[in-house]
Amino acid sequence: MKNPLDSLWGTIISGLVLTLILYWIVKLAMGS
Amino acid sequence: MDFGAFIHYGLVRWLHILAGVMWIGLLYYFNFVQVAALKAAQADSTAPGITRHVAPRALLFFRWAAVVTWLAGATILSNHFLDAFLFQQKVYVPIGVGAWIGTIMLFNVWVLIWPNQKKILGIVQATDEEKNKARRTAFLASRANTALSLPMLFFMVGSGGVFRTTFFGM
Numbered sequence: 185m186k187n188p189l190d191s192l193w194g195t196i197i198s199g200l201v202l203t204l205i206l207y208w209i210v211k212l213a214m215g216s
Numbered sequence: 217m218d219f220g221a222f223i224h225y226g227l228v229r230w231l232h233i234l235a236g237v238m239w240i241g242l243l244y245y246f247n248f249v250q251v252a253a254l255k256a257a258q259a260d261s262t263a264p265g266i267t268r269h270v271a272p273r274a275l276l277f278f279r280w281a282a283v284v285t286w287l288a289g290a291t292i293l294s295n296h297f298l299d300a301f302l303f304q305q306k307v308y309v310p311i312g313v314g315a316w317i318g319t320i321m322l323f324n325v326w327v328l329i330w331p332n333q334k335k336i337l338g339i340v341q342a343t344d345e346e347k348n349k350a351r352r353t354a355f356l357a358s359r360a361n362t363a364l365s366l367p368m369l370f371f372m373v374g375s376g377g378v379f380r381t382t383f384f385g386m
Contacts, residue, residue: 189359192248199366206367207383210313214306214384 224294232288236372238281240365242274247362250274251355267337275333282325286318307386314371321361321368328357 188194250266257263290297293315299305300312332350335342342350374383 187356189356189363195247195359195363196366199363202363203367203370206313207370210309210371211384213303213309214386 224292228288228291232285232292235281235284235288238277239285240369242278242281243358243361243365245274246278246358271333272337272339275330275337279325279330282322286322289315289318307380310371310380310384311375314368314375317364317368317371321364324357324361329354329361332357 186194188198250271254263254266257266293300293311296305296308299308300315303309303312332354334340335347335350336354373379380386
């Protein structure tokens with residue numbers, strides 16, 4: 185499998201996905 | 217006006233943002249501009265202009281802006297530093313996540329990017345094989361930091377005031 189960080193779009197999409205995952209975890213942790 | 221609070225929450229926050237813009241701005245320059253420019257420059261033998269005159273200067277401001285950003289951020293947190301980093305209070309969880317990501321990015325700059333860039337740019341001696349390995353490691357660390365900058369900036373912005381209420385209802 186190709187490393188997503190090899191392309192700029194792969195890097196940006198990885199960052200967006202990570203943001204969504206962390207946002208969901210933090211929202212759960214804060215009980216909001 | 218409380219002069220201490222003015223320095224702490226005003227000037228240091230301003231410095232944190234100024235240095236952060238320089239750090240992440242240069243990170244985006246490397247990833248969005250220089251990588252592609254070097255590839256094109258290698259094709260017409262003009263790459264030494266970038267590697268000799270541009271990259272070392274950009275890396276100088278890049279790595280020290282990272283340090284100033286982190287130190288100013290730690291100063292702003294001050295007695296809430298552990299609340300944020302250890303997630304000890306709910307209200308400090310968003311800034312804690314942002315601070316952790318920023319810390320990982322600072323680690324990448326000083327432990328993975330800069331030592332390998334020194335080999336690539338010939339600041340320290342390295343064989344061709346070591347340079348190729350250094351090029352890949354520095355590239356991936358830089359790209360990882362670009363990806364990490366998205367959640368880091370989200371949590372920095374989303375950790376205070378009206379933004380925290382909007383994003384986290386608290």
